[in-house]
């Protein structure tokens with residue numbers, strides 16, 4: 001029997017693992033589902049450009065779709081939402097329906113990607129300037145997948161103007177999305193500068209559907225500041241989770257999610273600055289990748305990307321991270 005996806009609702013808090021293309025792939029999602037604390041994860045974006053995508057592409061980027069009897073989830077049982085990025089309503093809708101036929105219980109639409117290449121082709125954050133187009137894509141997807149499959153969208157505050165996010169949110173609500181994730185920065189900001197919680201709060205106050213707060217939630221302090229400033233009950237973490245595997249469980253404790261279950265026994269006092277704490281984590285990641293049939297070079301590349309994000313959030317780790325990032329083989333990296 002297919003499990004139903006844990007849809008977000010007002011009054012029921014949630015913590016979500018962010019989509020991160022090129023970093024948070026199926027192996028790392030499996031690892032993070034073992035760390036516990038999360039309600040669900042969002043896949044890396046699947047880009048729909050010149051035609052609807054075949055099942056093969058969806059299964060490559062979101063292999064969790066293969067677990068169709070139980071929905072789309074990691075081996076540890078964490079539900080995975082499929083994220084699509086595209087601007088042509090009929091292509092995105094047909095691909096969404098295909099994902100649902102393969103077992104997806106929830107679809108997310110990406111209207112926040114800042115990549116110049118993606119934006120030049122009319123996808124991602126550039127659509128924040130055209131709420132009519134956003135509405136057309138979301139409406140077409142809703143129509144294709146029906147009322148029962150969860151549908152959400154991920155936006156930014158705007159391209160440059162922070163009012164654009166409000167118009168996009170209202171267009172999305174009218175199109176029938178179940179919730180909206182807001183990365184509280186503009187496209188112009190990229191990933192720099194501070195998230196603007198005040199602008200996010202305005203979207204929350206005007207919105208009928210749950211709004212998920214996202215951007216620089218890196219520890220308890222930044223989480224509490226975001227909660228207080230936005231009034232949100234739903235949160236998404238990306239780089240903060242990459243830099244501290246215990247963050248999900250700590251925040252889920254704050255939110256009283258009862259999701260402290262963890263298949264991986266992370267020490268309660270895990271200090272992300274200490275290399276010794278990470279080595280068993282990297283070993284486990286390597287085992288997961290090998291079991292998935294990944295080549296050691298692939299695992300090494302992904303490990304280095306993970307380490308890069310760790311060092312960017314905690315510069316104090318550079319001293320031991322940089323030498324690992326210079327190693328030439330996975331064995332050397334894990335032995336260092």
Ligand SMILES: Cc1cc2nc3c(=O)[nH]c(=O)nc-3n(C[C@H](O)[C@H](O)[C@H](O)COP(=O)(O)O)c2cc1C
Nearest residue numbers: 018019020021044045110154183215216237238239
């Ligand atoms: C390397 C990288 C890849 C990303 N890929 C995606 C993606 O595929 N889809 C998406 O909606 N957002 C993507 N994002 C944005 C994140 O989901 C998130 O909104 C952003 O990093 C801010 O949250 P954080 O501070 O918790 O990381 C990506 C961000 C980074 C840094």
